Amino acid sequence: MIVLVMQWLHVLLGICWFGGVLYLDFVVIPAVMTLPLEQQRAVSKPLTLFSSRLLFPVSILVILLGLVRGTIFGPVQSWDFLIGTTYGLTFLVAFMATVATFLWGHFVIDPAARRLDAFPLEEVMQSGGAGALAFAAQVKRLKMLAILQMLGFFIIFTCMILMRFGL
Template sequence: MREIVLILHIFLGIIWVGGILFIGWGVFPAVMKMSYQSQRQFLTSLMRWSHPLLTAAGMGVGITGILLGAILGPVKSWDFLWNTAYGNIWLAALLVGGFTLLWGIGIGYRETMLVLTDDYFWQEAEKGNGKPLFRQLFRIAVLESFEIAGFLVLIILMMKI
């Protein structure tokens, strides 16, 4: 049973992290070659479609991580959690993973959708003034970098377990 949950944990992690990285580093740069109107329509559709799936994958990673550590693993008491290296790393991973997921849901997605649905930035870009839109897209990239940092910390923690 543990092996099945571990495979599911890894698979969901690949979907969550890989999906976000692919959108940010693969799709987003390619879309920048489209017209502003096409960019906006495509990115809005992509975000609305992919966000629930990537959120579900992230939640699945958290649930399977809890199962692997506490139900099917060695974390059986508060004492073990606080006083062992495994318990400390597992708790850190749980906290970092939860923060990363909540950041993506509450900040990354919300801020991205605010920019995509704000007519001002896109109308200015269509008129030839792309600076306001570029600043907002750069701000989103900076905000999303916190999610990427969370993924890197999670990978490092998982390598220690």
């Protein structure tokens, strides 16, 4: 019964993490970017704070539950199994990709998003000015960082499917 609950929570929280990031990247952020700059700031600050308050603990729990589910309550009981079987290697890749995706979001994307709020509003409002160009470059950089995070989620998701079939 504990394995069932753990698996259920792992999947539910994984959906919340991945789905939350997908929704932010492909729905919320593009919608916010259509607003005037003053409104973007008014929306983005609480959105960033709320998202990090939710997604940070959810992602930590996903990682911990996956690790416990695969090792203590799963087949990865030894180093030989981890590096000597297809399932073990897939588990290792999934774990490394998940930790890397978490770290990427926390230490690369979050600070890059906060930098947008640090731009002086007056400089950004001057079209063609140095502030506006720097702001546009930061938005473009943030979009690229988000795409790279999606690559991490793609690897994780693929590994989860492979492990479901014992690979």
